[in-house]
Amino acid sequence: MLSNNLDPEVAEHPDELVVYGGTGKAARDWASFDAIQRTLTDLRDDETLLVQSGKPVGVMRTSEWAPRVLIANSNLVPDWANWDEFRRLDALGLTMYGQMTAGSWIYIGTQGILQGTYETFAAVAEKRFGGTLGGTLTLTAGLGGMGGAQPLAVTLNGGVALVVECDPSRIERRLQTRYLDERADDLDDALRRAEVAVRDRRAVSIGLLGNAADVVPELLRRGAPVDIVTDQTSAHDPLAYLPADVAFDDWKPEREADPVGFTKRAQASMATHVEAMVGFADAGAEVFDYGNALRGEARAGGYGRAFDYPGFVPAYIRPLFCEGKGPFRWVALSGDPEDIHATDEAVLELFPDDDKLGRWIRAAQDRVAFQGLPSRICWLGQGERSLAGERFNEMVAGGEVEAPIVIGRDHLDCGSVASPQRETEGMLDGSDAIADWPLLNAMVNVASGATWVSIHHGGGVGMGRSIHAGQVTVADGTDLAAAKLERVLTNDPGMGVIRHVDAGYDRAVEVAEQRGVRVPMRE
Amino acid sequence: MLSNNLDPEVAEHPDELVVYGGTGKAARDWASFDAIQRTLTDLRDDETLLVQSGKPVGVMRTSEWAPRVLIANSNLVPDWANWDEFRRLDALGLTMYGQMTAGSWIYIGTQGILQGTYETFAAVAEKRFGGTLGGTLTLTAGLGGMGGAQPLAVTLNGGVALVVECDPSRIERRLQTRYLDERADDLDDALRRAEVAVRDRRAVSIGLLGNAADVVPELLRRGAPVDIVTDQTSAHDPLAYLPADVAFDDWKPEREADPVGFTKRAQASMATHVEAMVGFADAGAEVFDYGNALRGEARAGGYGRAFDYPGFVPAYIRPLFCEGKGPFRWVALSGDPEDIHATDEAVLELFPDDDKLGRWIRAAQDRVAFQGLPSRICWLGQGERSLAGERFNEMVAGGEVEAPIVIGRDHLDCGSVASPQRETEGMLDGSDAIADWPLLNAMVNVASGATWVSIHHGGGVGMGRSIHAGQVTVADGTDLAAAKLERVLTNDPGMGVIRHVDAGYDRAVEVAEQRGVRVPMRE
Ligand SMILES: NC(=O)c1ccc[n+]([C@@H]2O[C@H](COP(=O)([O-])OP(=O)(O)OC[C@H]3O[C@@H](n4cnc5c(N)ncnc54)[C@H](O)[C@@H]3O)[C@@H](O)[C@H]2O)c1
Ligand SMILES: NC(=O)c1ccc[n+]([C@@H]2O[C@H](COP(=O)([O-])OP(=O)(O)OC[C@H]3O[C@@H](n4cnc5c(N)ncnc54)[C@H](O)[C@@H]3O)[C@@H](O)[C@H]2O)c1
Known part of the structure; x- marks a missing residue:
């Protein structure tokens, strides 16, 4: 399962041991990976391997009823539990980010999130639109490991999805796996196609290359007929959210050169992004946070009404x-x-x-x-x-x-x-x-x-x-x-x-x- | 063991379910205590009781190899892991403070801390004073559940201890249990007796009624011949540290009337207290933090050099x-x-x-x-x-x-x-x-x-x-x-x-x- 998490078909960046969710890893480093595999190969039925943030740190005799592996990932004493300290420890090689199923070896690719996303959009349909998303337009962003499930989850529920993504390779990948139906070249094109599909009650998903912090406010300004708004950019880590004023190709060098300044710019863009989402909510759309901490970062970026729309859990x-x-x-x-x-x-x-x-x-x-x-x-x-x-x-x-x-x-x-x-x-x-x-x-x-x-x-x-x-x-x-x-x-x-x-x-x-x-x- | 933790000989405030360390409790409330006892009475050999911050929340079938009780106490998500949120949840009856061995039912009275304190002072003696505290003077404060072990630990190592405590009943209790030898009525009296004992190399412990934030700076000003300085007031909780400008009898009403203001005053006093401890260190004394977070609160109180002396763990x-x-x-x-x-x-x-x-x-x-x-x-x-x-x-x-x-x-x-x-x-x-x-x-x-x-x-x-x-x-x-x-x-x-x-x-x-x-x- 460790190896399966890092299968090139499953993982986002297998060479860096990254499974999904920005930097969610399956093992600390390749030496740790090798030692885990070696140890598991001849582990006995009453022995237990201990893994501390992706590194195997001990083998102990327990019992046949005991687990074969015990894992603790990314845990920090609360007063130190922030990105700065985490990054300091990560740079020292002392920890890794385990996300949820990356470091615990039960990620199964986008099917997992597809099912969750399908259930969520089904619940949205149930709550507001008579049990189907037919004839509705959903606006969201992010086509990464998790977010890539959104377009298919919407179309399986009969709706039209417009998904903003700043990385062209992510759009390509979702087209290949048939999670995304079409790509639009600019906002006018995307919006026109979406409106036609909504009118015809056709279930279609459209990927648009762009920055959500630009596109979402622009659609609000234009009064686009959006029924549902959410987001799955990787906002949980400000360095993994592209600020509106940074070009896609400058992302890596800029965040490495000045992580603190980059974080501020990302938070400012998230504030703009969330402000537009609240605008859609004010206008009557069904708006929800999809579990990426976007609201918290927007608040940190200075936007006071960030928590004016609910998270998907209490809502559905x-x-x-x-x-x-x-x-x-x-x-x-x-x-x-x-x-x-x-x-x-x-x-x-x-x-x-x-x-x-x-x-x-x-x-x-x-x-x-x-x-x-x-x-x-x-x-x-x-x-x-x-x-x-x-x-x-x-x-x-x-x-x-x-x-x-x-x-x-x-x-x-x-x-x-x-x-x-x-x-x-x-x-x-x-x-x-x-x-x-x-x-x-x-x-x-x-x-x-x-x-x-x-x-x-x-x-x-x-x-x-x-x-x-x-x-x-x-x-x-x-x-x-x-x-x-x-x-x-x-x-x-x-x-x-x-x-x-x-x-x-x-x-x-x-x-x-x-x-x-x-x-x-x-x- | 739950009942033993609350035995009147063991617990500090058994009626409030408080075992030690300020507010460290064995069970959430008496209804929870009763339900835990009732459930344990007919628990089978393959069943496990789950306790969430002192309240029994479930019984599950596990195996004969499994524990009979699993306990999680006072845990909070890190961004919310502060006293304000804890107190809010505590007031709602949703959590309790478990300290270390209070909520886990393995507190055994002051012997536990006596042994730890004995080992620590033995290590101090080893490091600085040729293996014995004979002919040395130790200044400390706090005669509570843990701190009460200090005078005996010092005298078992041959030294003289001067211990400041603001609660007269605590001094009485330690005299009764023979952990403390004598009580002094004022600072002059205490210092005189201590100096005589040091000169005669007699192992004696003296309790002094007073506030550490007054007495420690005063002793520094007087250039008292102190060799070792530490502290075990319950500084981990600012509401459990008496500020210098609050009378002992006003402690409870004042902190209840204005917890935020009280916290600030306690932190200011701790800053004064720690500043004097750093002064003793500068003058060549062996000074160490005894695990009560006094330095952190002093820093919060505005004193910049609070961490200039080490904790007892790295030191010994x-x-x-x-x-x-x-x-x-x-x-x-x-x-x-x-x-x-x-x-x-x-x-x-x-x-x-x-x-x-x-x-x-x-x-x-x-x-x-x-x-x-x-x-x-x-x-x-x-x-x-x-x-x-x-x-x-x-x-x-x-x-x-x-x-x-x-x-x-x-x-x-x-x-x-x-x-x-x-x-x-x-x-x-x-x-x-x-x-x-x-x-x-x-x-x-x-x-x-x-x-x-x-x-x-x-x-x-x-x-x-x-x-x-x-x-x-x-x-x-x-x-x-x-x-x-x-x-x-x-x-x-x-x-x-x-x-x-x-x-x-x-x-x-x-x-x-x-x-x-x-x-x-x-x-
Ligand atoms: N709701 C849930 O159940 C759930 C489950 C797991 C993860 N998440 C969260 O969802 C988020 C997305 O996860 P993921 O695995 O897809 O992350 P990911 O890093 O694989 O993908 C994020 C995508 O967002 C894009 N992006 C970043 N900034 C952008 C911007 N300003 N405009 C447009 N696109 C931008 C990136 O190019 C990337 O393709 C994470 O924060 C994750 O924690 C939610
Ligand atoms: N070093 C260790 O191994 C260790 C172990 C457990 C606990 N602790 C810490 O030690 C501290 C003491 O624990 P405890 O169980 O004795 O607490 P406690 O609450 O039982 O006793 C603290 C005592 O300090 C006194 N006090 C408070 N403010 C004072 C002041 N300004 N001047 C003089 N006396 C003052 C109180 O009257 C009380 O008697 C706690 O912070 C605890 O967390 C340390």
Whole structure:
């Protein structure tokens, strides 16, 4: 899975060990990568490898119930948890940025974010546009590792997407993978084509080369008929956002020459960008933050109303979290796409009444090109995940698939993250900043027999802004794996249920009662 | 152990659930306490209770190898990890301050800190005064839960201690427990008595009622012949430090009426206090910070040279950490002091050549009054802790002691804490702020079969300044306990060894090689 994260089809910059999200890495450096591989090769069934920000630092004797790898990435003592200190330590070779699934070896390419983005836009359609984006125009920016999923997620929901991106190679890549339909050469051309598609209710996505901090305000000035606005430039790291007054080719040299000055210019551009988004919101558009900390940087850039539009989690995702739902995903170690197709059918058989799930699996089979090892993702909740995991383990045991299946999830899950400007924004009881939950999540996954477990800082929204945990468990067909999967895939989403029970969400209380999740204060 | 932490002999304010260190609590509130006890009573051998900042939030099925309790206390997302946000959440009933061993149920009264303080003053004696404090005068302040150990630690090393404390009841309490020898009524009286004792090389400790921010500068002005200066007022929380211009009786009402203004006044007084300590250092005294964040608050109070004297860890403790040494401790669940005496003898038999250990155990037997359940502490390193643990388990199995023995440690240990102004101050490679280590420590303890494991934020030095982990493992005489103890008590100090290997300490490399601690990058 480490190697799969760095497969050229999967990773954004495999040569630099960068998987996605700007600088999210799978290992500290190549010497660390080699030592991890070497150590795992002859690791025994009761030994555990410890990885500190992508570097293997120890091997310890534990037990057969223990994980084989424990990972802690990018964690800093809070008063020092900022980009300056992180960059200082990174330059000294003492840490790395693990993002969410990069440093925890369960990134599966853009399918993961495609599914999340599909669910989000489906929820937007549900909330505002009668269940479809047909006849609507979505304006967004960023076609990177995550953001590249936006155009396809919009068109799968029937809408028209106009996506601004300053890097021509990113536009090319999304065209090649069929995530993006067309490229426009200038703003007039893009807007004309979008308006025609909206009128004809055709689902089309258009990439526009440009800077979001120019284009979004310009579209507002022109009163363009935009229905939905969001953004997935890599704003979590100001050095990874191109300021409006810097040419694309000068990006690298300018930020290296003067990181502090560059940060200020990026923040100023983000302020302009967000001001235009708030303008669209004022004009009645559905506007939401898509989890990249753009609002925080815009505020740092001096724009006071930056938080006037909500994050996507409180707006659309939290009701799912109350049911323990989140981005369940699995990978076929055989490398054989047939194994994933077999698991697809198994999932459809397990949950025949879930229409949305059925539609997604069919669409994914049709549109998703596997990157690296074949894999699948779908959102499952408390009770459902363990059923799927146990079924997959039976399939491995019975030879219905050719090799073990690896089962994991994003750190962006119901009970595994504290991130007050994204996953835990606007919690009912005000507990947004409490970080005990992801730490309990990591510990309970270790205790439940996950195969590897990770605790990260700063993924998604940047240094200082999040703490989150991940788990991955291998279904190798043994009885021990079945027992571990049953625990992990019950307890891991269970953390989401109890986190939301504790915060006072009625739906979570209902789910806990119906599905046997124990809450001592209610006993 | 939860109840023992709140035994009136052990806790500072048991009625408020406060164990030590200002506001360090064992449980969120009494309803939480009751629910924890009720749940533990019928918890099965493959179930795990989850505790979020002192409140029980879930029970999950894990395995017999898993801990029975997992605890996360006071953790906040870094950008929100400050006293203001903590207090806001605390007032909402959403968190509590866990300190280090309060919220993790392994506080054993002042013996723990007495041992640490004894080791520290022994190291000071070694470094500057030919191995004894005989004929020297130590000036310090604070006779609280931790600070109360200072006078006895100094006299056990042969020196004279003058200890300033603003709360008369604290002075009384230390006199009663024989940790403090005498009380002086005013500064002239105190100084005269101290000078006589120094001249006669008598080991005496004197408590002086007063404010450290007045007394320390005054002694500097007078050119008092002070050899060693430190401090253990509860400076980690500005509201728990009495400003010089506030009368003791006005403390509570003033800080409640205006916490922000009170904080400023406390910081101003701490600036004055630290300025005088730097003055003593300039004059040639041995001055060190004793882990209460006084220097940081003094800097916040406007004093620029606050960090001109070192913390006690880089000055005296780090060489021990490189050997995996730290505050190993154990408790006799029988309640019978004879059980501890039997384990004392076992330890002396296991390590017959360790003179310092021998002297400590004998002094402790003579001078330490047990508080709550009988307990013992001594510093043991890599290889030693597992020997002791396995021996204790045999003693339980063979009936040499009457009931199981609980084995734990402080969070202030070799590989369990990131705290750039205390335990990880001035690391050789500059990695002071990296917090991956305590998180790996917690996870590997969960994986190794500890009975309860905790991850805390802000213990000792306050919000924003530390992340740390604890483990406690019960020796119940079974074979399973023996296997777990062998793993936990090898891996837990092993984290200290690999943390210091990674930071480039030669001694740690030696210890790893001699004692078989695996470091992948060196294989
Ligand atoms: N919502 C979620 O679930 C979620 C999940 C993961 C990550 N994220 C966040 O989304 C953001 C994007 O992630 P990614 O992996 O795609 O990052 P990435 O670095 O791969 O891509 C960002 C893209 O934005 C482009 N860009 C930068 N500045 C621009 C500007 N001013 N105008 C136009 N284009 C610009 C870059 O050229 C790049 O192609 C990150 O901040 C990430 O943390 C969100
Ligand atoms: N060095 C270590 O190993 C270590 C370990 C644990 C805790 N600590 C730190 O040591 C400090 C003391 O801990 P504690 O448990 O004794 O706290 P405590 O709150 O029990 O005691 C502090 C004492 O300081 C007194 N005090 C406050 N302001 C004063 C002033 N201006 N002048 C004189 N006396 C004053 C208080 O009356 C109180 O008795 C804390 O900050 C704690 O975090 C250090």
